[in-house]
Amino acid sequence: MNSTFHLLLLVTLIHFIIGAKILGIFHGYSSSHQQLGNKILCELAKRGHEVTAIVQGKFAPKNAVTNFKPIVIEYGAFLRDQSSTLYKTPERGPIDQIRDLHAGGVFLTELFFNQTSVQNLLKSNQEFDMVILEQFVNEAFKGFCYYYKAHCVVVYTVGSSRSTNLQMGNPLNPSYMPDVLLNYSSKMNFVQRLFNSFAVFFATLSFYWTVLPKHNEILQKNFPGAPYITELYYETSLILLNSHVGTSSPVPLLPNMIEIGGFHLNSPKRLPKDLQTYLDEGKDGVIYFSMGSNLKGKDMEEGKRNAILKVFSKLKQRVLWKWENETVPDQPNNVKLGKWMPQQDILAHPNIKLFVTHGGLLSIIEAVYHGIPIVGIPIFGDQGMNVAIAKADGYGKVVEFSTLTEENFGNAVTEVLNNPK
Ligand SMILES: *[C@@H]1O[C@H](CO)[C@@H](O)[C@H](O)[C@H]1NC(C)=O
Ligand SMILES: *[C@@H]1O[C@H](CO)[C@@H](O)[C@H](O)[C@H]1NC(C)=O
Ligand SMILES: *[C@@H]1O[C@H](CO)[C@@H](O)[C@H](O)[C@H]1NC(C)=O
Numbered sequence: 001m002n003s004t005f006h007l008l009l010l011v012t013l014i015h016f017i018i019g020a021k022i023l024g025i026f027h028g029y030s031s032s033h034q035q036l037g038n039k040i041l042c043e044l045a046k047r048g049h050e051v052t053a054i055v056q057g058k059f060a061p062k063n064a065v066t067n068f069k070p071i072v073i074e075y076g077a078f079l080r081d082q083s084s085t086l087y088k089t090p091e092r093g094p095i096d097q098i099r100d101l102h103a104g105g106v107f108l109t110e111l112f113f114n115q116t117s118v119q120n121l122l123k124s125n126q127e128f129d130m131v132i133l134e135q136f137v138n139e140a141f142k143g144f145c146y147y148y149k150a151h152c153v154v155v156y157t158v159g160s161s162r163s164t165n166l167q168m169g170n171p172l173n174p175s176y177m178p179d180v181l182l183n184y185s186s187k188m189n190f191v192q193r194l195f196n197s198f199a200v201f202f203a204t205l206s207f208y209w210t211v212l213p214k215h216n217e218i219l220q221k222n223f224p225g226a227p228y229i230t231e232l233y234y235e236t237s238l239i240l241l242n243s244h245v246g247t248s249s250p251v252p253l254l255p256n257m258i259e260i261g262g263f264h265l266n267s268p269k270r271l272p273k274d275l276q277t278y279l280d281e282g283k284d285g286v287i288y289f290s291m292g293s294n295l296k297g298k299d300m301e302e303g304k305r306n307a308i309l310k311v312f313s314k315l316k317q318r319v320l321w322k323w324e325n326e327t328v329p330d331q332p333n334n335v336k337l338g339k340w341m342p343q344q345d346i347l348a349h350p351n352i353k354l355f356v357t358h359g360g361l362l363s364i365i366e367a368v369y370h371g372i373p374i375v376g377i378p379i380f381g382d383q384g385m386n387v388a389i390a391k392a393d394g395y396g397k398v399v400e401f402s403t404l405t406e407e408n409f410g411n412a413v414t415e416v417l418n419n420p421k
Contacts, residue, residue, distance in 0.1 A: 021126075156240070269345050
């Protein structure tokens with residue numbers, strides 16, 4: 001009786017499992033972008049959808065996932081180690097950074113379509129019901145939605161911004177929505193609002209006049225017969241934003257723009273033995289310091305590095321520093337280095353009192369989730385904006401890298417450690 005019932009139940013269930021064929025494309029050459037893509041696409045595969053995912057080889061999921069077929073692209077050989085140039089980003093003004101982003105986007109989009117694996121996919125006559133695209137100055141990718149006559153879902157690794165709002169027809173009001181490349185929160189003074197308006201205006205103009213036409217060339221070359229790009233640009237069914245009201249400014253959103261920030265968080269796991277012991281024994285508290293995955297310690301200017309180490313050496317707290325080399329010159333006794341850090345599990349440890357971070361959005365979300373205050377040293381991309389929000393919302397201090405000294409960095413660290421708020 002029982003087994004008949006189970007069989008019956010199983011048959012009824014099978015009837016209701018309808019898996020979609022999904023093409024996921026996450027091309028951003030950065031561990032954080034790939035982490036987000038893998039999380040969404042593996043989760044869809046686990047729920048029974050048939051997922052084909054174009055991912056960077058270096059970051060493809062290590063273990064096979066059922067229903068998940070990776071198509072690997074390799075940018076590694078084409079891209080120099082960007083770390084040393086990235087440290088110089090703050091020296092370029094915001095307008096140049098917008099130009100760099102636009103030009104870089106066209107380059108990466110070409111590089112993407114030059115990949116043999118991508119061309120093979122296009123020749124293979126497969127069909128998809130839905131295309132999930134990462135949005136990262138890659139407008140020509142909209143051709144995939146057209147080519148497969150599929151629903152177009154866009155994932156943006158930051159919150160609502162110029163990149164998402166123009167294609168959706170969502171308001172983009174520069175008086176309280178800072179451009180992601182500026183280091184403003186939504187609480188801007190008059191001069192900041194003026195400059196923000198100028199930057200948004202400049203970026204939008206440059207986007208329509210120079211960027212979209214270039215993406216149209218790439219589109220026409222790879223999807224012959226496609227309409228002009230603006231016809232596809234606005235055909236987005238849904239945008240998933242990596243923002244959350246806890247870490248980004250409140251903004252109006254159309255019903256098909258959905259905030260999913262925090263979805264990458266995992267429940268804390270036990271740490272490797274040496275880290276667990278180090279953190280357990282840090283009774284006076286431990287500071288965790290990481291500049292993320294793109295910025296390498298070796299490229300940090302020696303003067304700044306020494307200033308940071310001097311500050312750490314005077315503290316009673318222990319410091320855990322994500323740093324690629326085995327040792328660092330003049331390493332203080334209370335500083336432990338590690339090439340790889342399970343960041344989420346570290347931030348979950350009760351002895352962590354402060355997170356010194358470059359202000360990458362995932363780091364910020366993880367800090368807020370675990371209730372750890374930050375000292376932000378923003379370098380590029382949205383980091384300036386993220387730490388400006390942390391400062392405005394009262395859970396962080398900001399130290400500009402270009403003017404970082406033992407004194408101002410020390411003051412920020414001491415204040416965050418000692419301020420009970
Ligand atoms: C892509 O391939 C074309 C043709 O081979 C070449 O001219 C172009 O430089 C390549 N672009 C990139 C970014 O590799
Ligand atoms: C933004 O960056 C500039 C230049 O680095 C700096 O002078 C300014 O204080 C920063 N503003 C905020 C709000 O962090
Ligand atoms: C890091 O290690 C490399 C190779 O061992 C060495 O050339 C470099 O000088 C080291 N850098 C620092 C800042 O310790």
